[in-house]
Amino acid sequence: MIDIKEFRSNPDKFRKAAADKHIGVDVDALIKLDDEYRELFSKQQLLTAEKNQIGKQIGQIAGRLKKASDDEKADLQKQMKDLQARPSEIKKEEQQLTERIQAIEPERKDLLLRVPQPQADDVPLGKDDAENVELRKVGEIPTFDFEPKDHVALGADLGMIDVERGVKIAGSRSYYLTGAGALLHQAILRMSYDMMVFEKGFTPQNVPLLVREHAMEGTGYLPMGRDQAYEMKEEDPTAFLVGTSEVSLTAYHMDEMVDRKDLPLKTVAMSTCFRREAGTYGKDTHGLYRIHQFDKVEQVVICENDEETSKKFHDEILQNSEEILQRLGLPYRVVYVCSGDLGMGQVAKYDIETWMPSRESYGETHSASRFYDFQARRLNLRYRDEEGKVQICHTLNNTVIASPRILIPVMEMYQNEDGSITVPECLRPYMGGMTKIEKKS
Numbered sequence: 001m002i003d004i005k006e007f008r009s010n011p012d013k014f015r016k017a018a019a020d021k022h023i024g025v026d027v028d029a030l031i032k033l034d035d036e037y038r039e040l041f042s043k044q045q046l047l048t049a050e051k052n053q054i055g056k057q058i059g060q061i062a063g064r065l066k067k068a069s070d071d072e073k074a075d076l077q078k079q080m081k082d083l084q085a086r087p088s089e090i091k092k093e094e095q096q097l098t099e100r101i102q103a104i105e106p107e108r109k110d111l112l113l114r115v116p117q118p119q120a121d122d123v124p125l126g127k128d129d130a131e132n133v134e135l136r137k138v139g140e141i142p143t144f145d146f147e148p149k150d151h152v153a154l155g156a157d158l159g160m161i162d163v164e165r166g167v168k169i170a171g172s173r174s175y176y177l178t179g180a181g182a183l184l185h186q187a188i189l190r191m192s193y194d195m196m197v198f199e200k201g202f203t204p205q206n207v208p209l210l211v212r213e214h215a216m217e218g219t220g221y222l223p224m225g226r227d228q229a230y231e232m233k234e235e236d237p238t239a240f241l242v243g244t245s246e247v248s249l250t251a252y253h254m255d256e257m258v259d260r261k262d263l264p265l266k267t268v269a270m271s272t273c274f275r276r277e278a279g280t281y282g283k284d285t286h287g288l289y290r291i292h293q294f295d296k297v298e299q300v301v302i303c304e305n306d307e308e309t310s311k312k313f314h315d316e317i318l319q320n321s322e323e324i325l326q327r328l329g330l331p332y333r334v335v336y337v338c339s340g341d342l343g344m345g346q347v348a349k350y351d352i353e354t355w356m357p358s359r360e361s362y363g364e365t366h367s368a369s370r371f372y373d374f375q376a377r378r379l380n381l382r383y384r385d386e387e388g389k390v391q392i393c394h395t396l397n398n399t400v401i402a403s404p405r406i407l408i409p410v411m412e413m414y415q416n417e418d419g420s421i422t423v424p425e426c427l428r429p430y431m432g433g434m435t436k437i438e439k440k441s
Contacts, residue, residue, distance in 0.1 A: 001378040002115050008034065017118035020125060020339035023224075030111040033104055040101050047090050047097070058083050113223055117374040119339050120348040126338025129364075132351065133338065138322070139331025141355055146417040150358035151408045152287045155181055157419055158439055160411070161288070161404075173277060173291045177404060180437040184410065184423070185295070185403045187430035192297045192324050192401040193270045200320055202268040202299060207248035209271060210239045215251040218379035220345040220371075227278040245269035246397045249300040254379040258393065263383060264303040264313065268400065271296065288404040289356075289363060297400035302381065305391040310347075310370050317398040318350050318368045324401055325365075327426045330409050331355040333362050345374035352399075357412040365406055368398035 007014055011027055018025050061080050068076055124133050155161025160181025166174035177185050196202045210232065216222040221229065221243065230241040242248060249267045258265065273296050284290035299320060301313045318334070325332050337349040349369045353362035373392040376382070381393045414422045421437040428435060 001113060001374065002117060003373070003377065004034065004112065007112075007115065013118055014115050017116050020119060021116050021342050021344075022127065022340045023114070023116045023344065025114045025116070026111065027115070030108065030115065033108040033111065036104060037101065037108055040097050040104075044094065044097050044101075047094055051087060051090055054083050054086055110223060113217065113378075114344075116342075116344045117347055117371065119342055119346070123342070123348055124336065124338045125340075127340040129337070129341045129351075131338045132335040132341060135334045135336055135350075137331070137333040138326070139329070139355070141331055142357065142413055144357075148357055148412065148415055149419070150287065151411040154411050154415055154419070154421065158421065158437055160184070160437070161407075163287070170292075173285070174293070175288060175291065175404070177407075180421075180431075180434070181404075181407070183431050183434070184427070184437070185407060187427040188328075188401055188403050188406055188410070189270055189295055189297055190430050191327075191427055193268065195324065195327075196268040196297065196299060196320065196400055200266075202266045205249060205252070205267050205269045207242075207245050207252075207269045207271055209242050209245075209248075209274075210235075211242055211247055211251070213238055213240065215247055215254065216240050216242075218254060219247045219250050219375050220343065220378065221247065224344055228276050230274050230276060241274040242271070243275045244273050244296060244397075245271040245298045246300060249298065250302070250375055250395055250397065251379055253302065253381050256381065257390075258302070258381070258383045260304070260383045260385065263393070264301050264309075266299070266301050268297060268299050271298070273402075287358075288408055289359075291404070294402055294404060296402040299398050299400050301396045302376070303394050303396070304383070304385075305373060305394055307372065310372060310394045310396060313396050314348065314350070314368060314370045317396060318352075321352055321366045321368065321398055321400055325352065325354060328406075328410060328424050330413060332365070337367075343369070345371045347372050347374070354406070354409045355413070356408050358408070363405075363408065365402065365409075366399040368396075370394070370396045 002014065011031060015027050018027065058080065061076055061083070065073060065076050124131065126132065152161065152163060159179045160177065162176040162178055166176045197204050213222060216229065229243060232239040232241070249269055252267070273294055275292060277290055277292060299317050301317060303309050303313055332352050332354045335351050335353060337351055342349055346369045349367055351364050352366035354365040356363045372394050375395045376393040382390050383393060385391050410424065411421055414424060416422060419439060423431055423434050423436060
């Protein structure tokens with residue numbers, strides 16, 4: 001959520017952010033509602049001050065009555081009567097103001113939640129991912145001296161992937177990973193998780209996959225992303241299946257004042273994720289690229305409210321993910337995401353796209369985002385600085401690895417002419433020393 005004070009001091013800044021990110025929000029309606037809210041709140045404060053003053057005045061008149069002459073008493077008694085009648089009038093006025101505030105506050109809050117965070121100054125302007133800016137390429141694009149197969153054909157031949165039964169049991173965009181497919185999937189996740197915990201020093205967490213609305217709203221996935229989430233309306237209150245453990249990790253300290261000496265908080269989780277993929281009908285329907293259920297290792301950083309500190313950690317979490325791909329020996333590129341491809345709260349984002357031979361292109365496998373105080377303000381996540389002043393934390397997150405999407409380049413890149421797949425060396429300790437996945441005779 002944006003800072004309403006900053007919004008009111010420079011609404012055009014947020015109008016521009018909405019236009020740059022191609023997010024529709026009625027800024028003028030929010031200003032109008034906020035004006036009314038402020039006026040109502042100001043009137044409430046005046047009535048509260050008046051009530052306090054009446055109490056003092058009644059006490060003063062009571063004292064004067066004791067010493068007043070008969071001629072003065074009549075006037076003082078009238079004043080006393082008028083003052084004693086006023087609190088009941090104030091109560092009615094306060095009730096009217098409260099009812100009006102309660103009537104407009106939901107719409108005001110909803111509009112406020114829909115105003116996007118302005119992007120960083122160096123973010124390129126653009127409409128969509130086609131206008132993201134390539135920063136670097138790492139690794140060599142492979143060439144094959146035989147006709148390579150895609151991951152679906154490889155998976156079927158080697159008994160690793162069963163899309164047909166997945167669709168039969170669970171519907172479109174579903175699958176089974178079997179045999180060596182399940183082993184490869186788990187090996188990639190465990191290798192990545194171990195690196196983050198034992199080498200990078202991130203604190204591991206097992207997190208809830210079913211969260212309440214305030215956690216989704218706090219991390220910026222509601223109200224705009226409701227159509228992408230699986231909503232459990234039978235729960236009371238309503239709960240949602242997370243599309244990323246970012247939600248659970250970031251919301252862990254919601255409504256808390258964290259100790260400054262504990263910052264930065266670096267956490268990592270390995271969890272199953274669920275996405276409806278609304279609006280993608282007919283897109284990427286083949287194979288494991290765009291599916292409803294997958295597993296992901298996610299890294300989250302909560303740090304002090306300082307832009308340079310945020311930028312430093314943004315580079316760090318990006319480097320962590322690049323290191324995973326380098327260990328796997330996969331060619332990839334890093335792009336700086338343009339304004340139109342940024343989410344509501346993202347100040348800046350790097351995407352990592354990994355080469356996928358069957359697509360003859362790079363496909364997105366990682367997204368590293370920094371939010372400044374957007375998420376933490378919604379989550380009421382704070383700390384006290386050196387001077388004891390309350391500050392809103394900054395938050396960042398990035399995919400460490402997501403599978404089975406990453407199986408696409410791993411299987412396709414490491415395939416051999418005889419139809420087998422060589423197991424990347426870094427994964428062999430997690431697969432019982434297996435060096436090659438071959439068709440069972």
